[in-house]
Amino acid sequence: MYKLMLVLLAVTALSGCTTTEIDEFRQGTTSLNVGESIVILGRRQNNNYETEGNFVECVANVVGGGNDGITVVPEQEFLDAMFPFFEPRTAPMRTTHLKQLMEIDQAKERLAQYGIEYIVWLDGLTQRSQQAGTISCTIGPGGGGCFGFGTWQDDSNFEAEVWDLDTLESVGSISTDAVGQSYMPALVVPIPLIARVEANACSGLGNQLKQFIAGKG
Amino acid sequence: MLAGCSATTIVVDGSYPSPLVRKLPLTIGVYYPEELRNFAYTEIDDNSGKDQYIVQSGTSQLELFNTVLPALFENVVMLDSLENANSENGIDAVFVPEIAEFQLGLPQKTKLKVYEIWMKYNMKLSKANGDYIADWVMTAYGKSPQENLQSVDSGVQGAAVVAMRDLAASLTFGFTTVPEVNEWLKANNYVTE
Numbered sequence: 001m002y003k004l005m006l007v008l009l010a011v012t013a014l015s016g017c018t019t020t021e022i023d024e025f026r027q028g029t030t031s032l033n034v035g036e037s038i039v040i041l042g043r044r045q046n047n048n049y050e051t052e053g054n055f056v057e058c059v060a061n062v063v064g065g066g067n068d069g070i071t072v073v074p075e076q077e078f079l080d081a082m083f084p085f086f087e088p089r090t091a092p093m094r095t096t097h098l099k100q101l102m103e104i105d106q107a108k109e110r111l112a113q114y115g116i117e118y119i120v121w122l123d124g125l126t127q128r129s130q131q132a133g134t135i136s137c138t139i140g141p142g143g144g145g146c147f148g149f150g151t152w153q154d155d156s157n158f159e160a161e162v163w164d165l166d167t168l169e170s171v172g173s174i175s176t177d178a179v180g181q182s183y184m185p186a187l188v189v190p191i192p193l194i195a196r197v198e199a200n201a202c203s204g205l206g207n208q209l210k211q212f213i214a215g216k217g
Numbered sequence: 218m219l220a221g222c223s224a225t226t227i228v229v230d231g232s233y234p235s236p237l238v239r240k241l242p243l244t245i246g247v248y249y250p251e252e253l254r255n256f257a258y259t260e261i262d263d264n265s266g267k268d269q270y271i272v273q274s275g276t277s278q279l280e281l282f283n284t285v286l287p288a289l290f291e292n293v294v295m296l297d298s299l300e301n302a303n304s305e306n307g308i309d310a311v312f313v314p315e316i317a318e319f320q321l322g323l324p325q326k327t328k329l330k331v332y333e334i335w336m337k338y339n340m341k342l343s344k345a346n347g348d349y350i351a352d353w354v355m356t357a358y359g360k361s362p363q364e365n366l367q368s369v370d371s372g373v374q375g376a377a378v379v380a381m382r383d384l385a386a387s388l389t390f391g392f393t394t395v396p397e398v399n400e401w402l403k404a405n406n407y408v409t410e
Binding site: 079080085089090 | 233234235236237238239329330331358360362364379382383385386387389390
């Protein structure tokens with residue numbers, strides 16, 4: 001029993017080794033009235049990567065959750081409703097493009113129907129590095145098992161830029177950098193001690209974004 | 218044993234939203250060539266030289282055009298053959314999309330962490346009597362990030378749907394900007410600019 005508790009304590013301690021840093025840059029005032037909403041969109045123009053839909057959904061859940069939750073229009077619903085104005089090839093990259101978009105009656109009316117006050121662009125990715133160690137597993141008639149040790153580092157870098165649909169200007173940005181080391185010791189059974197890097201980046205960025213849009217950040 | 222040697226068939230299955238644009242005041246006849254209706258791309262295994270994946274996208278391509286074209290034009294008339302165009306009343310032009318090339322990028326081959334699809338189309342627009350109006354090339358690209366424990370089927374589906382949406386976006390915004398099309402539209406007072 002004592003050994004089991006020790007193992008659980010070690011698992012809890014090791015799986016928590018993630019450092020998250022959040023920076024905020026504000027250029028304008030923000031607030032949200034009753035009936036108004038926001039949309040969070042992933043940037044997918046980069047050749048080498050694209051912001052994962054799961055991360056965008058995670059941030060949207062954090063922003064929309066809790067007693068002080070903000071109404072967030074689901075990304076896919078928005079992309080379909082605004083089709084084809086926010087596809088990777090056609091999405092506005094700068095606020096000057098947003099101004100051009102708002103000159104198109106159909107687009108302007110549809111945005112108004114959804115009551116969208118802010119568009120949040122999420123851009124970034126999680127990269128894995130410093131992978132080391134080996135784990136070998138064998139299986140035979142009498143049973144099987146693994147032995148070894150593996151470790152790796154995950155680094156999540158994301159930036160959220162907030163566009164105000166009233167002023168058609170950027171009102172600020174929030175960036176997050178979360179780094180964490182994961183371990184996988186294997187003594188008969190592999191024990192994954194995973195650093196929740198992307199999850200921490202998501203909750204950190206989501207909570208800060210919620211404060212920012214409410215005008216508290 | 219047999220399953221391990223045969224190619225895996227991936228049927229692209231997607232639904233596409235209707236573009237949010239003002240319709241052009243045109244009655245368009247649409248003819249889908251047999252090659253487009255039944256389009257299938259075969260990816261060859263580099264090591265064995267045998268068929269590895271067969272991507273069937275014909276049905277999905279038709280679904281895309283059937284969604285996009287009625288949003289772009291006031292009336293759309295489906296044609297069984299190009300010969301029928303002249304006998305149909307009120308057709309202003311006949312649109313024929315042809316697929317010319319299809320490329321598939323698999324993470325296991327490209328070493329990139331994305332599934333990619335690239336397509337090239339030859340679009341043709343002619344008068345109901347068959348006279349030439351325009352002939353232009355359109356390309357479409359879609360990528361989908363590789364995820365843990367994801368099947369190849371799901372990765373290819375994801376990239377194909379993005380590529381199809383890209384094609385729809387290009388057609389929506391690009392149709393009136395094709396020089397010959399624009400000239401014809403202006404000459405017939407369908408558009409002013």
